Amino acid sequence: MTRHKIVSNQVKYSLLQRGIEEDTLPYCQKKKITVIAYSPLARGRLCAKPLLRNRSALQVLQRIAAETGKTMAQVALNWCIVKPGVIAIPKTDKVERVVEACDASGWKLSQQQMASLEKAFPA
16 A cells, blocks of 8 residues: 555535544545545435425525525535535436536635534534
């Protein structure tokens, strides 16, 4: 293994699954290991109103989506991919969802919006 460097680590990471932020994410960032966020939309639970039990968190996500003119999925994906060294691999078999996911990049949430999301969806 000394001849080959570990370049990525694929883990579940989303607004609903933030457990890696305590140790894994900082370690990977320090060692320049790309984090591949698996299931960045928590298998659709982030954007499905009946599935998200925390109504106030859903309202924050909806508000920020309205502020940015983006969908809730785009906001959730952007929150994930603006973190240094993190990429996301959302899963879909629908072309319109691929287009939607692609539109989650090329812009950034404000620091206030990031803080609001992180408060609404605590680690």
